[in-house]
Amino acid sequence: MSRIQEAFQGKKAFIPFITCGDPDLETTEQLVYAMEKEGAAVIELGIPFSDPTAEGPVIQAANLRALGGGVTTDKVFETVEKIRKNSRIPLVFMTYANVVFSYGTERFVKRMKETGMDGLILPDVPFEEKEEFDSVCREYGIELISLIAPTSHERIRMIAEKASGFVYCVSSLGVTGTRSEITTDIGEMVRLVKEAKDIPCAVGFGISTPEQAAEMCRQADGVIVGSAIVKLCGAHGRDCVPYVAEYVRSMAEAAQSV
């Protein structure tokens, strides 16, 4: 069993997302330690991209702040190397196809393996295009995470059968960002996934409150939260660590209360 799948054993998983280098990479490193300590099961590290088409305004702004501060793919890898001296928490990159492709897909994935990354999420790579990346990921033992959306319907089986790590269930239409209400039938999405493959399902997009986290964890194996955390990073800059820590504690507790 992979380190990612172990994170789902015996408890619901809280999966926070941060954008690497927002506000700087030293803070990113400290955020990882704090979030691990407060109960995160897996951490998603966003490698900033100039034109993140799946993101709402909060994460778009974080991407631009990070790039404005001079973050590059190489510097993100160096930060992961530092983190790995102190932490074994499963780490998953979330970035866009061009960041990986332009680095050289094999060079990128090899570097992931060397630095101790566990998984990769590419929101602009659907099932039809995944083999180009997944063939390399399999070679290096990196798990390429598949996404399913409220519009996936009959595609869910096909996607789930070839999924690895966990399945990222997109809760709502649209881009990332907090929502007051989630109307998709998550339970049904999860059921269709599990019918095809016994694999953990984590729900993301739009979740920000402990109540939502608990509600989603009643129907799935975990929750992913990005914009609500990135908002704290944006508001508090280099002083964000204690604020994020407190928030992660409340969300992880809520997730695990189920």
Next chain:
Amino acid sequence: MKKGRYGIHGGQYIPETLMNAVNELEEAYNYYKNDEQFNEELTRLLNEYAGRPSRLYYAERMSEDLGGAKIYLKREDLNHTGAHKINNVLGQVLLAKKMGKARVIAETGAGQHGVATATAAALMGMECEVFMGEEDTKRQALNVYRMRLLGAQVHAVTTGTATLKDAVSETMREWTRRIEDTHYVLGSCMGPHPFPEIVRDFQAVISKEIKEQLMEKEGKLPDAVLACVGGGSNAIGAFYHFIEDESVRLIGCEAAGRGVNTAETAATIATGKLGIFHGMKSYFCQDEFGQIAPVYSISAGLDYPGIGPEHAALYDRGRAEYVAVTDDEAVDAFEYLARTEGIIPAIESAHAVAYARKLAPQMAKDQIVVINISGRGDKDCAAIARYRGEDIYE
């Protein structure tokens, strides 16, 4: 070969949320493109409403002045709404209507595609929202007003560089928000499959007409066809029916902005490298870590960091050539065509005119160059006046 590929280019690099929508579109398009009634309706719209076929005009004074090849101008500027964009839009909005969609959304750079989409939406009774970079809403204020006049809602996009690429990103985001009743009328031969194919097919009427018209006037094929290239829709339309005719040089004219050796350029073939963005694999202006470059051109319509996948493939196999034309050269050509032929071209199209001024004198008098005048230049007059130091505003 995989679906929607042009050599190594193309594909469908989009969020899962949109996959069923593009699959549904592909299925509908494959049905309707062979549907007699659909094609009759579209032809009637193109002819009766948009004013097709557009003229192929022999530019005698320009030919004489340059002293080389005979120059013909394909007058897409004479179409209703003033550009080639209407060809694609009438096709896509009619298709959307057949698919039962009630709402269309579109990106726009110079505003021509937005105006065309707003026009077709008004004509066919559909709701329309257009996304336009804030920078471009200033450069093309008149087109913003035209879209509103036609009943469309215009959203100024403030993210990123606030130009065409950001308008495309924002329209894609909007599509993921609301898919069920909405069709995304993509304006160029780019994006995920099946858009590059759909847009190319609807624009291919340009080369089909050029071929027929020139055969009638000269009894032969042209020696070169020139068109400006941003995403590349007017160029692919002007090239398409000549691709198999190897004797015809196909020349795409990119926007070099302040020069291909400066950072202020939008010449993708000259300065870009292979990448994945906006749903497709193709060439993009980007840095060493794959961050998309903030491109620049005086022409809002060519101010895009990528190029359609079919152009990328035509370039790879050496079938089409791509040259870079600077702002200065394009502005000179804008004024030149106005004074020589009494035709004010769009600043986008002026890039092709500029290259023709270099090419034609090197060719023999019995050779023929066709320039696709993709749009008219009324929208650019204030901006060009300002470029020349005259302080006029619309």
